[in-house]
Amino acid sequence: GAGVSQTPSNKVTEKGKYVELRCDPISGHTALYWYRQSLGQGPEFLIYFQGTGAADDSGLPNDRFFAVRPEGSVSTLKIQRTERGDSAVYLCASSLGTGRNEQFFGPGTRLTVL
Amino acid sequence: DQQVKQNSPSLSVQEGRISILNCDYTNSMFDYFLWYKKYPAEGPTFLISISSIKDKNEDGRFTVFLNKSAKHLSLHIVPSQPGDSAVYFCAASERSQGNLIFGKGTKLSVKP
Numbered sequence: 001g002a003g004v005s006q007t008p009s010n011k012v013t014e015k016g017k018y019v020e021l022r023c024d025p026i027s028g029h030t031a032l033y034w035y036r037q038s039l040g041q042g043p044e045f046l047i048y049f050q051g052t053g054a055a056d057d058s059g060l061p062n063d064r065f066f067a068v069r070p071e072g073s074v075s076t077l078k079i080q081r082t083e084r085g086d087s088a089v090y091l092c093a094s095s096l097g098t099g100r101n102e103q104f105f106g107p108g109t110r111l112t113v114l
Numbered sequence: 115d116q117q118v119k120q121n122s123p124s125l126s127v128q129e130g131r132i133s134i135l136n137c138d139y140t141n142s143m144f145d146y147f148l149w150y151k152k153y154p155a156e157g158p159t160f161l162i163s164i165s166s167i168k169d170k171n172e173d174g175r176f177t178v179f180l181n182k183s184a185k186h187l188s189l190h191i192v193p194s195q196p197g198d199s200a201v202y203f204c205a206a207s208e209r210s211q212g213n214l215i216f217g218k219g220t221k222l223s224v225k226p
Binding site: 004031033035040041042043044045048050055056059091093102103104105106107108 | 118120148150155156157158159160163203205211212213214215216217218219
């Protein structure tokens with residue numbers, strides 16, 4: 001079946017602009033996660049959803065970052081007033097539920113802020 | 115402060131030999147551990163996991179060992195194959211949390 005998909009695969013923007021990154025999870029997966037991976041680092045947790053609600057957003061670095069999942073499926077990560085330090089690969093993952101369920105990752109969106 | 119540490123950035127192994135990747139953690143609340151494999155331009159792929167109630171889990175060529183007293187786990191790949199060349203991430207979670215905490219990864223190169 002189809003895996004987790006993310007669009008766009010690459011996004012180049014200018015400092016100060018607004019960007020939206022999209023994630024389509026595996027059908028039927030109720031939990032959805034966003035991570036950010038900088039060069040030479042492992043994925044770093046940002047936020048996760050159980051259904052439509054954000055169950056834990058403690059990883060969001062500041063209030064420029066926001067994510068939604070209005071119908072409990074597709075999710076959008078929104079970044080306002082982008083900064084050069086936001087440049088990274090943004091990974092989305094989904095799982096059947098939280099806890100001991102394997103998380104399936106998408107290929108990521110590479111964001112470059114000039 | 116890194117809660118999950120992979121102290122070897124890279125490892126090179128000959129095809130057919132054993133690869134041993136190591137991971138240390140500091141948070142005693144972690145009770146579930148996973149290994150992911152990542153190829154360039156792809157997302158991480160789940161390999162194998164282990165619960166803190168076990169000390170070993172095996173799946174084909176992959177075995178994960180957990181030493182809770184030392185807060186250490188390792189991934190053994192035997193025999194290693196060139197297709198195993200990738201970056202391997204160790205990850206951990208607490209029962210009450212949904213997110214994973216990842217190490218920085220170890221780049222494994224298996225030479226023919």
